[in-house]
Amino acid sequence: MKLYEIAHSRAGDKGNTLTLALIPYDESDYPMLCQKVTVDKVKNHLNKIVSGNIVRYELPNIASLLFVCQNALLGGVTTSLAMDTHGKTLSYALLEMEL
Amino acid sequence: MKDKIRIGCGAGFSGDRLDPAIILAEKGKLDYLVLECLAERTIALAQKRKIKDQTKGYDPLLERRIESLLPILVKNKVTLITNMGAANPMEGARKVVAIARKSNLKIKIAAVAGDDVFDKLDTSALAIETNESLKNSGEFISANAYLGVEGILRGLQAGANIVITGRVADPSLFLAPMIFEFAWPTTDYGLMGKGTVIGHLLECAGHITGGYFADPVKKPVEGLHQLGHPFADIGKDGSAVISKVEGTGGVVNLQTVKEQLLYEVINPFEYFTPDVIADFTSVKLKEIGKDQVEVTGGHGKAKPATYKISIGYKAFWLGEGEISYAGQFAFERAKLAGEIIAKRFSEGLVISDHPITDIRVDYIGVSSVHRTDFKTTSSSPYEVRLRVAGKAKTLDDAALIGEEVEALYTNGPAGGGGVRKLVNEVIGIVSTLIDRNKIETQVTIIES
Numbered sequence: 001m002k003l004y005e006i007a008h009s010r011a012g013d014k015g016n017t018l019t020l021a022l023i024p025y026d027e028s029d030y031p032m033l034c035q036k037v038t039v040d041k042v043k044n045h046l047n048k049i050v051s052g053n054i055v056r057y058e059l060p061n062i063a064s065l066l067f068v069c070q071n072a073l074l075g076g077v078t079t080s081l082a083m084d085t086h087g088k089t090l091s092y093a094l095l096e097m098e099l
Numbered sequence: 100m101k102d103k104i105r106i107g108c109g110a111g112f113s114g115d116r117l118d119p120a121i122i123l124a125e126k127g128k129l130d131y132l133v134l135e136c137l138a139e140r141t142i143a144l145a146q147k148r149k150i151k152d153q154t155k156g157y158d159p160l161l162e163r164r165i166e167s168l169l170p171i172l173v174k175n176k177v178t179l180i181t182n183m184g185a186a187n188p189m190e191g192a193r194k195v196v197a198i199a200r201k202s203n204l205k206i207k208i209a210a211v212a213g214d215d216v217f218d219k220l221d222t223s224a225l226a227i228e229t230n231e232s233l234k235n236s237g238e239f240i241s242a243n244a245y246l247g248v249e250g251i252l253r254g255l256q257a258g259a260n261i262v263i264t265g266r267v268a269d270p271s272l273f274l275a276p277m278i279f280e281f282a283w284p285t286t287d288y289g290l291m292g293k294g295t296v297i298g299h300l301l302e303c304a305g306h307i308t309g310g311y312f313a314d315p316v317k318k319p320v321e322g323l324h325q326l327g328h329p330f331a332d333i334g335k336d337g338s339a340v341i342s343k344v345e346g347t348g349g350v351v352n353l354q355t356v357k358e359q360l361l362y363e364v365i366n367p368f369e370y371f372t373p374d375v376i377a378d379f380t381s382v383k384l385k386e387i388g389k390d391q392v393e394v395t396g397g398h399g400k401a402k403p404a405t406y407k408i409s410i411g412y413k414a415f416w417l418g419e420g421e422i423s424y425a426g427q428f429a430f431e432r433a434k435l436a437g438e439i440i441a442k443r444f445s446e447g448l449v450i451s452d453h454p455i456t457d458i459r460v461d462y463i464g465v466s467s468v469h470r471t472d473f474k475t476t477s478s479s480p481y482e483v484r485l486r487v488a489g490k491a492k493t494l495d496d497a498a499l500i501g502e503e504v505e506a507l508y509t510n511g512p513a514g515g516g517g518v519r520k521l522v523n524e525v526i527g528i529v530s531t532l533i534d535r536n537k538i539e540t541q542v543t544i545i546e547s
Contacts, residue, residue, distance in 0.1 A: 008318060008354060010311075012363030015228045015530075021361035023354065025317075048471040057367050061383055061396070066361050076228065078140055078527045079414045081459040081488040082468075089468050096473045 001099050007033065009091035018050065018072035018087050020094050022065040030063035036099055042067055045097045049090065067094070101130075104280045106273055106297075107330035109168075110134040110181075111304030113141050113158055117167060119304065119328035119347075124171040126344050127330050131276045132172065134164065134181040135269050135302050142266055143411025143526045145185035146241035157191030157263075158183035165198050172260070173204050180251060180272050184263040186241065188212050191263050192545055199547035206547050209254025211264040213540040216408055216533060217242045226410075226529040233410065236529050241411040244533055247373030247402070248285065250540040251275035257544050266409065268372045270298030281335045291375035292399020293337030296382055299370070300341060300359050300394065304328045307341060307359040308349035322348020331394075338395045340387065351390040360384075373406055375399040405532035414527030415490040418455075418497030420504025421463075423517045425482035432512045433462055433483040439510075440487050440503050451499055457490040458500070485515075490525075497522045 003009075003022070006029055012019040022037060024030050039056050046054075052070030059066065073087045074080040084090075107129045109120025113136040124132055136158050149156025158164075161183045172179055184191040192210035199206045220242045222233045229235075243266035252275050254262040264272070274294040277283060283290045300307055307329050313320035327347025331339040341351055360379060364370060367379040378398040385393045424433045437460040443449050444458050461467035463484035487504050491497035501520025508515065 004317065008312075008314070008358065010358040010362055012361075014363055014365055015528075017365060019361070019363055019365065021358060023357050023361075025354070049469060057380075059361070059367060059380055061380065062357050062360065064357050064361060066364065066367060068365055076528075079525060081417070081457065081490065082470075083461065083463075083486065083488075084468050093469045093473075 002095060003037070003097045003099060004095035007095065009094050011088055011091040013073060013086045016071055016073050016076040018069040018090060020067040020069065020091060022067065022094065024063060027063040030060070033065060034058060037065060037097070041097070042094070046093060049093060100282055101280045102335050103332060104130045104276065105330055105332050106131040106133060106276060106301065107328065108133050108135065108301040108304045109328050110136055110164070111302065111306060112136060112138055113160065115304060117164060119326065120164065121167055121171065122344055122347060123328055123330060124168055124175060124177050129177045129330060131178050131180060133272045133301070134179070134183060135272060135304070136160070137182040137185060137266065139409060139528050140411065140526055142185050142243050142409070143241045143528065145187070146411065149186045154190050156185060156187030157194065158185050161191055161194060162198065165195050169198060169204060170202060173206065178255070178276070179261045180276065182264045182267055182272060184210060184265045186215070186265065188263050188265045189543060192543070195261060195263065196545055196547045204547060206260045207258055208261045208263060208545050209257060209259035210543045210545070211246070211250030211254060211262060211267070211540065213250065213538060214243045214246050214266040216244050216538065219537055220408070220410070224531045226531055228529055233529060233531060236410070236412045236527065238413045239410055240413060240526060242408055244406040244408050244538050245373055246406070246538070246540055247271045248275040248278055250542050252279055253542040255279040257542070259544065268374070269302040270295040270372055271374055273298030273301055274374055277333055285374065288375050288399040288401055290337050292377040293397040295370065295372055295375055295377040295399065296379060296397035297331050297333060297339045297394060300356060301329055301331055303359060303362065305349070306362065307355050308343050308351055309355050310349060312355045312358055318354070320350050324348065337397070338393065341392045341394060342390050351392055353384055353386055353392060356384050356392045356394070371403055373402060375402050405534060406538055408531050408533050410529050410531065411526045412529065414525045415492065416494050416497035417488065417523045417525045418491055418500030419486065419488045419521040420501035421484055421486045421519045422504050422507055422515045423482060423484045424515055426514065428479065429481065429483045430462065430465060430479050432514060433485040435512045436485050436507050436515060437462070437487065439507070443503060444489070449499055449503060451496045453492040453496055455489050455491050455496055455499065459488045461486040461488070494522055
């Protein structure tokens with residue numbers, strides 16, 4: 001099963017840093033996501049995209065995870081040669097991950 | 100003093116739609132309308148327009164937005180706060196006055212300036228992004244500090260119906276009217292934190308009303324063609340209910356609010372603005388009705404001693420060329436074409452003034468966006484578009500990239516068509532910090 005089936009995501013950018021929120025549709029899936037969607041697993045899944053450190057924040061109040069990924073946007077929004085310079089589409093890259 | 104105010108957000112970026120703000124002003128029963136129109140790079144582009152013509156440099160859509168909104172704002176007594184002043188708030192304000200006079204509308208406008216620190220910039224300071232001296236970034240175009248609520252507050256205190264600013268931290272556009280209406284002390288960092296959370300939730304407009312959230316399979320949203328933009332009913336205690344005008348498209352629910360709360364947040368325990376270091380982790384959300392989400396909690400601690408400065412610099416010329424392949428083995432032919440062009444640049448066969456070494460080849464429809472397809476493509480796609488992009492020192496050199504793609508017409512491989520060529524100057528952004536005491540916020544009041 002892909003993450004897409006049980007969670008949604010929003011990507012954001014600050015310079016060369018990518019933020020990925022991971023939000024389960026059903027809040028009762030939050031503990032399972034905390035357990036299964038570890039920093040190592042995300043790093044491995046996004047290895048073609050993120051070359052820097054990843055920090056995971058847990059937000060139990062809103063049953064959501066936030067991944068902050070360094071060196072993920074090929075130098076950053078303003079100077080990258082990519083078409084999607086912001087990395088706005090990368091929310092769906094995270095949701096491709098197999099659980 | 101009021102116990103409750105309603106603030107709407109009618110634009111979340113410079114190019115946003117015009118009609119949602121009109122609907123908010125007309126039917127939203129607003130006290131304040133905010134138009135957030137200044138992304139990181141927008142102000143550097145505005146500065147370039149100002150250098151060419153000193154009467155320009157404000158948001159290019161300012162006239163169109165104000166002409167359609169002003170009569171409604173006056174009729175319904177809605178105060179407008181916007182950063183559409185961009186690189187030239189004073190000229191933006193004069194433009195608004197001219198529009199008001201033409202329609203015989205009496206208004207008072209506050210122009211907030213002081214964010215432009217181009218002349219004060221210490222170029223030996225280190226860039227936050229690279230930890231290198233700013234000097235290494237190339238020729239600067241603009242340098243603007245992210246101001247806080249101060250200038251907007253002074254404008255509101257002077258009785259302005261419209262406050263037009265240059266660079267101000269986005270949440271400050273929303274926090275200022277809360278401080279003004281509720282007489283919040285700006286040293287009450289708990290309240291500053293709560294108000295900043297509400298500002299952050301509203302600032303991207305259609306994000307929180309289900310626009311950029313929508314997915315036809317898992318997150319279907321009705322009426323996206325007439326998406327409503329949000330407003331918040333804010334209480335004196337810093338709690339709020341996020342909603343939108345009844346009858347507009349879109350949705351406000353727990354999911355849309357969660358997505359926006361975490362958008363572009365680097366550390367949810369410490370969200371830095373010029374007004375406060377806000378804590379987003381203590382925010383609580385509750386659906387209390389159709390398209391109504393209650394926001395409580397949120398906190399903050401003392402504001403930072405420095406302002407962040409965003410500096411625009413001339414980075415490079417971007418050259419691009421695209422060509423399509425279709426039918427049998429389309430991807431294989433596109434790959435061959437991409438390899439040919441990459442080789443011609445790397446082996447120095449393209450005659451240019453300066454070497455062009457930074458070339459990127461994308462296969463649109465296969466792997467152009469995520470640089471990988473996570474092995475999901477089972478068969479070869481029917482059509483593929485090849486895109487080649489490269490960095491060059493001059494416009495002429497950048498044009499060579501598109502020309503190389505165009506030359507695939509006769510030089511092969513077979514069946515390429517639909518070439519497009521593009522050249523653009525790219526403005527880069529670096530940031531640094533500046534002491535608060537070096538910044539002087541200026542507020543000018545003009546009346547129509």
